[in-house]
Amino acid sequence: MNKENDEKLVKAFPLLYGDRYGSEQSTAMCWGFPGDGWFDIIWDLSSKLEPIIRKFIADNPNLECSTCGCERTKHYASATDSPGKCLSIHIDPYSEEEAPANYRACFCDTYAGMYPKAFQVKEKFGGLKFYMTTYSDEIRNLIDKTQALSLKTCEECGKPGEKTNTGWIRTLCKNCDENWVEIRANNHKKALEYEQQRRDALLPE
Ligand SMILES: [Zn+2]
Numbered sequence: 001m002n003k004e005n006d007e008k009l010v011k012a013f014p015l016l017y018g019d020r021y022g023s024e025q026s027t028a029m030c031w032g033f034p035g036d037g038w039f040d041i042i043w044d045l046s047s048k049l050e051p052i053i054r055k056f057i058a059d060n061p062n063l064e065c066s067t068c069g070c071e072r073t074k075h076y077a078s079a080t081d082s083p084g085k086c087l088s089i090h091i092d093p094y095s096e097e098e099a100p101a102n103y104r105a106c107f108c109d110t111y112a113g114m115y116p117k118a119f120q121v122k123e124k125f126g127g128l129k130f131y132m133t134t135y136s137d138e139i140r141n142l143i144d145k146t147q148a149l150s151l152k153t154c155e156e157c158g159k160p161g162e163k164t165n166t167g168w169i170r171t172l173c174k175n176c177d178e179n180w181v182e183i184r185a186n187n188h189k190k191a192l193e194y195e196q197q198r199r200d201a202l203l204p205e
């Protein structure tokens with residue numbers, strides 16, 4: 001998916017895509033989103049998932065922190081919108097010292113509630129695969145519907161499409177299927193240009 005569409009999704013659905021810029025070790029969201037043709041169906045799904053997550057957080061005010069595992073109330077200023085450092089004292093299970101020498105403070109800096117988030121959004125065998133960190137029946141149903149819809153939606157342009165085999169199974173409309181080589185080359189070029197821009201932006205002045 002191109003950078004503009006990618007950023008639009010992350011900006012509009014900050015809870016769902018809270019891990020978009022997370023590390024490779026913690027999430028597969030760092031790989032971004034699949035084809036631009038699926039932007040609309042991913043947007044539609046996201047606009048239904050975001051309020052479900054918001055409600056989940058409101059209903060579960062003391063969720064464990066996904067970084068340190070302690071409850072929200074153990075984090076300093078837990079009642080505010082931006083809880084800070086964790087103030088828990090744990091017993092270190094690996095310590096051979098007697099109490100209190102076997103106690104250790106939790107050094108978690110910021111609270112990150114363990115609520116459902118997107119874990120990976122990708123294309124596989126021509127279909128959209130949308131994975132969450134955790135599910136409810138409601139979330140799973142919405143995702144199932146969207147995944148089914150992706151099999152009838154051109155992943156390149158969003159028009160009605162079907163499974164094709166361009167050396168790789170994809171869902172494409174007739175036009176994108178016929179011009180696939182050119183489209184792929186063009187996408188590749190755009191991705192390289194974006195990479196170059198990003199590198200340039202990182203260079204020191
Ligand atoms: Zn924490």
Ligand SMILES: [Zn+2]
Binds near residue numbers: 074086088107108
């Ligand atoms: Zn903690």
Ligand SMILES: [Zn+2]
Binds near residue numbers: 037157158161175176
């Ligand atoms: Zn198409």
